[in-house]
Amino acid sequence: MKIRVEQPAARWYKTEMGLSDGDSVRVYVRLGGCGSVHPGLSLGVIKDTPMRVGVSEVVEGVTFYMEEDNLWYLDGKSLRISFDERYEEIKMTVE
Template identity: 35%
Template sequence: MKINLDDKAVGWFKKELDIPDNKAIRFYVRYGGDVNLKQGFSPAFTVDTVDPEGYSETQDGLTYYVDEKDLWYYEDNVLNVTCENDEIKYTITN
C-alpha cells in the first residue's frame, strides 16, 4: 500500500487542521462514502497520535498514516489524496 498526497492536499491539511506537533493525519476506513475500493467502505481522515505498527510517511513536515487494523482496506493499492476547490478528494489506483 501507498498513500500519495499532492502539494495542495498537504497545504490544505496544514492550513485547515492546525495539527499539533505530536499529532498526525490518520486515514481510516469508514462505512459508506463515495470511494468503494471494498464494497460498502471508503477512506476518511482524522487527527490522531501515530500508530507505530501501521503505515506512515512524512511529507513537507506533515505526517500521515494508517493504523495496522485498517491496512486490509488498502492492501496492494495506492490512495491518492488531492485537493480540488478547497475539498479533499480520494482516488484509488493499483
C-alpha cells in the same frame, strides 16, 4: 503499497485542521460515504497519535498514515491524496 500525499493537499489539511509541524493525521476506514473500493465503506481522517503504522508519509511537516489494521482496504494498492483546486476539495484515490 504506500500512501502518497501531494503538497497542496497537505497544505489544505494543515489550514483546515489547524495542524502544526510534527502532528499526525490518521487515514482510517469508516462505514458509509462514497468509497470507490469497497461498497458501503470510505476513508476518513482524524488528527491522532500513531500506534501500529502500516504506511506513512511526511509532507509539509505532517505525518499522514494508515494503521496496519486498515491496510486491507487498499487491497495491495496505494493511496494518493490530492487537492482539486477547481472544486476546492480533497480527493482520495486508490491506485
